[in-house]
Amino acid sequence: MGTLWYNGTFLTMRAENESVEALFVKNGIIIDVGSKEELTNKYKEEIQQWQDVMGGYVYPGFVDSHLHLIGHGEKIIRLDLSNMLSADEIDYNLRQKSSELPSGEWVLGEGWNENNFPDQKIFHRHELDDIAPNNPLYITRVCRHAALVNSEALKLAGITKETEDPEGGVIVRDEYGEPTGYLLDAATELVKQVIPNVTEAYLRQALTLAIDDLLEKGLVGGHTEDLAYYNGFKQTFDQFLKTINGKDKKFRAHLLVHHEAVNEMEENGYDFGEVTPFIELGAVKLFADGALGGRTALLQAPYTDDPSTSGVAMHSEATLHAIVKRAREKNRPVAIHTIGDGALDFALTAIEKYPLTRGRDRLIHVQVANEELIERMQKLPVILDLQPRFVVSDFPWVIDRLGSERLSYSFAWKTLLNAGLACAGGSDAPIEPVDPLLGIHAAVTRKQQTDKHEGYLPDQKLTPFEAIQLFTSGSAYAIEKEDTRGVIDRGFVADFTILDQNLCQIDADEIPNSKVLMTVVDGSIMYQNNL
Structure with a gap:
């Protein structure tokens, strides 16, 4: 028996403004799309429940492609200085x-x-x-x-x-x-290392608070990296299994595995791929550099405002290559934190040396690039995890860090998309606010909501449709789920973010003011706004 979802505009996200009137959902899968009348007639013997979406705009469920769930929960628990x-x-x-x-x-x-x-x-x-x-x-x-x-x-x-x-x-x-x-x-x-270890109860509290907050903000899932920081893989992973139980708590958690946690993962009998319908183990995570704020992002040339440094390489080139090589021996993709163009060069060299035979590698952040690096990325099976809110947080001070020459290929989301590179959208929470509406707004306007200027590097603005795709089909493509997630159509999961406005048809500065009416995971309402 199934559910008929109706009384809304169901935006497929296959093409801009393409929509359907109603959906028939069964066992968490969209079985059919069409008008309320035709679906009612076609499935009248199978419709057990009718779900009114109250005139809302129904999107494929928004997914944050890069964040730290437990860290976000800690930000809620701890003193927040941000x-x-x-x-x-x-x-x-x-x-x-x-x-x-x-x-x-x-x-x-x-x-x-x-x-x-x-x-x-x-x-x-x-x-x-x-x-x-x-x-x-x-x-x-803030950058951690x-x-x-x-x-x-x-x-x-x-x-x-x-x-x-x-x-x-x-x-x-x-x-x-x-x-x-x-x-x-x-x-x-x-x-x-000398701060007392966190307890299982603390991890459970942080994870629960984080997931509840994401659901309230319209996120049906997230690609998160937490497994090496809280007493090792097992204690942390066990809390994911206990918290996201697939009954009262449904949330799509795709877990990147820090390279230092891989051995413990294997010792506990786990490998890359699906563990439960809601929890997956993903690529091997490693850091190539730091962040621009502390001048630890690795640049190919010195910082403009401090010529004494070009940043910090988190690993020697030999060590970085060895980590990638070990991942390839198990046929696993890697997810490499690369903020500076020097780090991106290091990462691409390692990926080129040890080609991937299955899946897609992930390059996380990609804040500083250049034409030659973009051409190299075009030849590889990579997806770029972008954080649009970095534009809001890092400008204008980052102009002094990088200088005018590097800016044309920095935070260059439109250039990357126009180059045909696959891109996904995330927040890097707790570094940035986890609200996807703020991320979409930043991608479209490249400024704070209250700013009166035209936006930083305005030629790099995305359309609302492109920005929404980062958090829907982009996030699905990043984990090879583009055939089952990120779009509203037959055969796709019934994960929905339901808003009170059409983000493509309102003033861009109104995007953050939109309200989440419902967050639906696997056909189940996980959050409902009782307006």
Whole structure:
């Protein structure tokens, strides 16, 4: 027995403004499309339920192609610094948090961004000592590629003047060689290792909060990378299995597997592919570089605003090649974090050296490219995971970082699409807001909703249809599900994002104001807005 979905505009996303009037869904699959009358007559013996979508606009379910689900849940649980606009505001909130905690307990915060401060202040450890005199303190930058810590945290981690920089990381030091408390990329791991391990209950809480938040924002699924950071693969993966049970909680979770978690995955009897109808294990994840904010993204030429550095390679070229080679020995695709053009060059060289025989490799972020790198990508089975909101967060300060010459191929979403490259859309939450409407708006306008200018690099604006496709058919293509997900048509899964407006027919700055009426996964309503 099935369900007739009606009283809405069902946008197929096969072509702009193509729609159907009603759907017949059975066992989580779209069996047929057409008018309410013809489907009623055709399936009258099988229709068990009638679902009125209240005049809403029904899209294929939005999927975030790159985020960190547990990290997003942690942002909800922990002190969120991401919207604070001054060092004084950070100072006040950290002091408040420290005063509430017992002596010795860690003060943890998420998402500070000095580019939001008038003075662009980076706290020194001595200032953090004054803020939290009785507690170790660890706060991550918005990019999660840098952190600030106080002296007690450095002491617990054993970081002194004599400590060498780890591979792929930097311990920022003062003129005397003493650590300042500012840690970049792999150096943050030295402190993370001494922060008490999270419990299973904590992971379950973070994951549940994250999924509920995504469902409320219209996301039916996400491609997430969490499996190497919370006491290893098994404890984390077990929480996914327990939380997304396919009954009261349905959500499409595609899990990238950090290269350091692959052995434990195999030891527990798992491999690439579907584990349950809602949980899949995906490509082998690795980092080639850091982020532009902390100047750890690897560039082919020095930073324009700091010619002393070109960024940080997270691995030597030999190590990066070895990781890709090991993945290929098991016939697995890789997903490589590449923000700078230097990192993209490294990643493409490894992929070219060890060709893929099954599936599609993923290049995550691709914020800085050039014509030669684009031509190389065109020859490979790769998909690019783009985060449109990076334009909103990184401009205008990124202009000083990169200089005018590199900008024409930076954050160049339209250029990449016009080159015929397959692209998917995500948020990189908790780095950026997880709301897909904000991502779609950023791709279309390339500015904040309240900004009055024409957008940063306006020639790179996408149409609303192109932007929506990033989060629908693009995300499906990234995981070889383009024949069953990302489109409303016969044989596709009944995953829907139902909004109160047609995003292709309203003013672009109204896109974030659209309301999610329902989020439907596998034919089941997982969120309903009780307006």
